[in-house]
C-alpha cells in the first residue's frame with residue numbers, strides 16, 4: 407500500500423472507530439434500542455424459563471423460606487419496598503434492595519459495584535449469611551433431586567448436570583429480560599413531543615439543564631457507570647438495631663477493612679478499592695421505573711422522590727465535593743418530579759409466578 411493511501415486508510419480507520427456506537431456521552435440521554443448481551447451467556451427461551459423457576463424457588467435459601475422474589479418482588483418493581491432490605495430469619499440486612507428492572511444496563515452491580523456481571527452476581531445472595539444463607543454444594547444436590555429440573559437442565563445445557571455455574575447462568579438469563587417496556591422518555595427522545603406532558607417537558611429541561619442531573623444520569627440506563635460520594639445521611643437503623651451494625655461489621659471484615667470493629671458508617675466503594683477517594687461513594691443508579699422503587703438511595707433513607715430532589719437541590723450532604731446547590735424554585739422541583747414519574751415509568755410489568763416443582 408503506497409504511503410499516502412496508507413495514511414488515508416488510517417484516517418478512515420480512525421473515523422470508523424469514532425463512529426462505532428460507543429459509550430454514551432455525559433449529558434446525553436438515549437432512547438432504548440437494544441439490551442446489552444453477554445457472549446458467554448446466550449439467551450434461549452428455555453434458559454430464561456429455567457432462570458425464572460430458580461428465581462422463585464425457596465430451595466435456594468438455607469431454611470427453605472426465601473426465594474430471590476422474597477426481596478425482589480415483581481409487584482414492587484422487583485424491590486421489597488423497605489428502607490433496609492429484608493433478611494434471613496434472625497439477621498438484618500444493611501442496604502436497600504435495588505430493583506432488578508433494567509439491571510442489564512449496569513457495568514457494575516451492587517451499590518458499591520463489587521461485581522461486574524449478572525452471571526457472577528447470582529450466587530452471592532444464595533451464600534450470604536444475612537440473605538439466603540444457603541450452602542452451594544447442598545443446593546446443587548437439592549435441585550438435582552427434582553426430576554423436572556433434571557430434564558430442564560438437560561434441555562438448556564445438553565446434559566442434566568446441575569452445577570452452581572449453570573444455575574447462575576440461568577438466573578442471569580432471566581434477569582437480562584427484566585427491561586421496562588414502552589417508556590414515554592424513549593418515545594420522546596425518538597422525536598414524539600406529545601409523549602410527555604408540558605410539565606414533564608419542563609422537568610426534562612431541568613434534568614438536562616439547570617438541575618445538572620444528566621451529568622451523572624445519562625445514556626439509555628440513565629447511569630454513568632461511576633461512583634460518587636454525595637454524603638447521603640447514614641441510615642437511622644444503624645443506631646436503632648445492633649443487628650444492622652453487626653452486618654456492617656461482618657461485610658467490612660470479609661472485605662478486609664481493618665477498622666471493621668469501630669466502623670460507624672457505610673464505606674461504600676472504598677470497601678472494594680481501598681482508595682480514600684472512594685470513601686462513601688456509591689454507584690449511580692438507574693432512574694428508569696424510579697416511581698415504583700421507593701424508598702431511595704443505597705440505604706433507603708429517603709422515602710419519596712421529593713426528599714431526594716430537596717437533598718440534591720441543597721447540594722447533597724455536608725462536606726461532599728460532587729454537587730453544588732441548585733437553587734430550584736418550588737415549581738421547578740415539581741416539574742422535575744413530574745418528569746421522573748411520568749417520563750420514566752413504563753408499562754405495568756406483569757410477571758406470572760411460575761409453578762415451582764414440588765419434588
Ligand code: HEC
Nearest residue numbers: 473474477491492493501502503504515516517518531537
Ligand atoms: C434478603 C433479601 C434478598 C434476597 C433474598 C436476594 N436479594 Fe438481591 N439484593 C438484595 C440487596 C439488599 C441488594 C443490594 C446489596 C448491596 O448492594 O450491597 C441486592 C442486590 C442484587 C443485585 C444487584 C442489583 C444492582 O442494582 O446492582 C442483583 C442482580 C440481585 N440482587 C439479584 C438477586 C438474585 C438473583 C437473588 C436470588 C438468587 C437475590 N438477589 C436474592 C436483597 C436480596
Ligand code: HEC
Nearest residue numbers: 617618619622634638688689690691702703704714718728
Ligand atoms: C454527581 C453525580 C450525580 C448527579 C449530578 C445527580 N445524581 Fe442522582 N444519584 C447519584 C448517585 C451516586 C446516587 C446514589 C446515591 C446513594 O445510593 O447513596 C443517585 C441517586 C439518585 C436517586 C435515587 C435512586 C434510587 O433508586 O435510589 C434519584 C431519584 C436521583 N439520583 C435523581 C437525580 C436527579 C433528579 C438529579 C438532578 C437534580 C441527580 N440525581 C443528580 C449521582 C448523581
